[in-house]
Amino acid sequence: MIIFILLAGVVALLVYAVPQFWHGDAATKTIAESGENTGVKPGRADPKTTPRDQTSGPRRAAGATGGFTSVKLSAAMQAQSGVSSEELRAANYQPEAVAYGTVLDLQSLTELRTRFNAALAEAEIAHSAMNVSEQEYERVKALYQDNQNTSLKALQKAEQAFLSDKARFEAATSAIQDIKGSARQQFGDVLAGWALAGGSAEFQKFLKREEIIIRVTLSPGLRIAAPSRVQVVANNNPPVVANLVSASPQSDPAILGTAYFYRAAAVLAAGTRVTAYFPTSGQLMKGVFIPGNAVVWFAGQAWSYVQLDPERFERRSVSEDYAHGGGFFVTQGFKPGDRVVVKGVQLLLSEELRSEIQTGDNGDQG
Numbered sequence: 001m002i003i004f005i006l007l008a009g010v011v012a013l014l015v016y017a018v019p020q021f022w023h024g025d026a027a028t029k030t031i032a033e034s035g036e037n038t039g040v041k042p043g044r045a046d047p048k049t050t051p052r053d054q055t056s057g058p059r060r061a062a063g064a065t066g067g068f069t070s071v072k073l074s075a076a077m078q079a080q081s082g083v084s085s086e087e088l089r090a091a092n093y094q095p096e097a098v099a100y101g102t103v104l105d106l107q108s109l110t111e112l113r114t115r116f117n118a119a120l121a122e123a124e125i126a127h128s129a130m131n132v133s134e135q136e137y138e139r140v141k142a143l144y145q146d147n148q149n150t151s152l153k154a155l156q157k158a159e160q161a162f163l164s165d166k167a168r169f170e171a172a173t174s175a176i177q178d179i180k181g182s183a184r185q186q187f188g189d190v191l192a193g194w195a196l197a198g199g200s201a202e203f204q205k206f207l208k209r210e211e212i213i214i215r216v217t218l219s220p221g222l223r224i225a226a227p228s229r230v231q232v233v234a235n236n237n238p239p240v241v242a243n244l245v246s247a248s249p250q251s252d253p254a255i256l257g258t259a260y261f262y263r264a265a266a267v268l269a270a271g272t273r274v275t276a277y278f279p280t281s282g283q284l285m286k287g288v289f290i291p292g293n294a295v296v297w298f299a300g301q302a303w304s305y306v307q308l309d310p311e312r313f314e315r316r317s318v319s320e321d322y323a324h325g326g327g328f329f330v331t332q333g334f335k336p337g338d339r340v341v342v343k344g345v346q347l348l349l350s351e352e353l354r355s356e357i358q359t360g361d362n363g364d365q366g
Contacts, residue, residue, distance in 0.1 A: 069314070069315045069352060070308065070312055070313060070314040070315070071305075071312075071313050071315070071348055071351050071352040071355060072311050072312050072313075073311060073313065073347075073348065073351060074311055075310055075311060078311075078344070081344050081347050082343055082344055083341060083343060083344030083347065083348070084341070084342060084343040084344065085305075085307045085339040085340055085341045085342060085343075086291075086294075086339065086340065086342050087337060087338070087339050088288040088289070088290075088334055088335070088336055088337065088338045088339070088340060089288065089336055090286065090287075090288065090336040091286075091287060091288055091289050091329065092284040092285065092286055093284065093285045093286075093287060093289075093322060093324065093329040094279045094281065094282075094283070094284055094285070095279065095280045095281045095283075095285060095322060096277050096278060096279050096280060096322075096324075097218075097219070097222055097224075097277070097278060097279075097280045098275060098276070098277055098323075099216050099217060099218050099219065099222075099230070099257075099275075099276040099277075099278070100216070100217060100255050100273065100274070100275055100276070101214045101215050101216035101217060101232070101252070101255075101262070101273075101274045101275075101276055102214065102215055102252060102254075102271060102272070102273055102274065103212050103213070103214055103234075103268045103269065103270050103271060103272040103274065104212070104213040104214065104215050104261070104270065105270035105271065106206055106213060106270075107270075108186065109183065109186070109187055109191065109192075109195050110195070110207070112179055112182060112183045112186075112192075112195065112196075113195045113196060113203075115175075115179050116176065116179045116180070116183075116195075116196050119172055119175040119176045119179055120176060122172040122175070123169060123172030123173050123175075123176060125172075126165060126168040126169035126171075126172045127169045127172075129165040129168070129169075130162070130165035130166050130168070130169045132165075133158070133161040133162040133164070133165040133166075134162045134165075134166070136158050136161065136162070137158040137159050137161070137162040139158075140154050140155050140157075140158040141155055141158070141159075179196070180192065180196060183195060183196060184249070185249055185250075186249065186250060187248075187249070187261075188245075188246045188247060188248060188249050188261065189246065190245050190246040190261070191213065191245065191246065191261060209267060210265065211263050211264065211265050211266075212263070212264055212266055212267070212268055213245070213261055213262070213263055214232060214242055214261070214262045214263075214264060214274055214276075215248050215252055215259050215260070215261055215262075216230060216232075216242070216259065216260055216261075216262050216274075216276045217251065217252050217255040217256070217257040217258065217259045217260075218257050218258050218259075218260065219256075219257050220256060220257050220258065222257075222280070224280055226244055226247070226258075226260045227244065227278040227279070228243065228244050229241055229242065229243050229244065229262075229278070230242050230262060230276040230277060230278040231276065231277045231278070232262070232264055232266070232274045232275070232276050233274065233275050233276075233277070234266075234268055234272050234273065234274040234275070235268075235272070239277070240264050240265065240266045241264065242262035242263060242264035242276070243262060243263055243264070244260060244261075244262055245260075245261040245262060245263050246260070246261050247259070247260055247261075248260055248261050262276075285322075285329070285331060286331070287329055287330050287331035287332075287334075288329070288330060288334050288335065288336055288338070289324065289325070289327055289328070289329050289330075290304055290318050290327050290328045290329075290330055290334065290340060291326070291327045291340075291342060292325070292326035292327040293342045293343070293345075294327070294340040294341060294342045294345060295318055295327065295328070295345075296345045296346055296348075296349050298349060301317055301318075302317070302318040302319075302320055302328065303315050303316065303317055303318060303349070304316055304318050304334070304340045304341070304345070305340065305341040305345055305348050305349075306334070306338050306339065306340055306341075307339040307340075307341060313341060313348050315348075315349070315352065316333050316334065317333060318330060318333070318334075319331075319332065319333070
């Protein structure tokens with residue numbers, strides 16, 4: 001009896017333990033398979049869901065102040081690189097335009113003058129001969145009509161001589177008009193008049209090289225009358241004043257626009273290219289001048305760095321509307337008292353761009 005009871009207990013224990021063992025093994029297998037598929041090991045968090053450590057160190061990047069980009073450079077680095085700045089001062093500026101021109105070669109005008117004088121002499125000779133032959137023709141004609149006191153042959157000969165001298169005079173007169181027209185077409189009425197007028201004191205100044213003629217071409221977009229005087233600069237020489245002579249009937253093939261003749265007391269070779277400056281308004285503008293050594297070009301635009309404090313510099317755009325003396329006159333973005341970097345400006349731009357690159361690299365790390 002006792003043995004029967006023990007056997008029944010063993011059977012009951014097995015009936016309960018085997019299902020529990022089977023479920024526990026399946027659960028373990030499920031967890032293992034889950035860890036194998038997801039890459040997550042039991043007891044460790046998923047690194048992809050762990051917040052990024054934000055205490056790895058400060059990023060190095062250009063800052064922004066008032067919409068402008070700024071960069072920081074230590075005093076030691078400034079001293080080592082020779083960075084220096086200068087204070088901007090208030091300035092007045094009269095808006096001016098720039099035009100381009102060429103010193104005219106007057107050789108062809110001189111040749112026209114020579115031909116004109118020769119044509120004048122020829123016309124004078126032909127006119128005198130015509131007057132003589134005309135008088136002779138009239139005399140012989142009167143004799144012939146008065147009871148034929150002279151022969152018809154003599155009359156015809158006198159008439160032929162007169163007509164020949166007349167044709168010669170007309171040819172000389174036509175040559176004079178052709179030369180005048182050619183001179184006007186090339187050089188205009190004023191210059192042609194000076195060249196062809198006998199004993200012209202104005203043209204003598206050009207022959208003696210005391211003055212030169214410059215053909216200046218104004219831009220087609222410039223809606224002002226030709227200025228009475230311009231400042232002309234050539235070959236880095238000091239500027240000289242040139243005075244308006246007249247409109248040019250011919251344009252410069254190398255420059256688009258309307259051309260005018262100006263005269264200047266200068267010694268420049270024919271064909272020399274010049275730059276002319278002249279005011280476009282009588283009103284003075286108030287602002288500051290940005291020197292050329294304070295300008296750096298980036299992304300197709302002019303920029304300057306303003307020093308905000310001993311170690312901070314702010315990059316600001318420079319308007320290119322009013323170029324002057326290698327720099328720019330501006331009315332916005334800068335004010336008197338601002339200090340602009342005049343030495344080491346390229347270094348500041350490089351440092352700013354390098355900082356931005358480093359910031360981008362740090363942002364990509366994970």
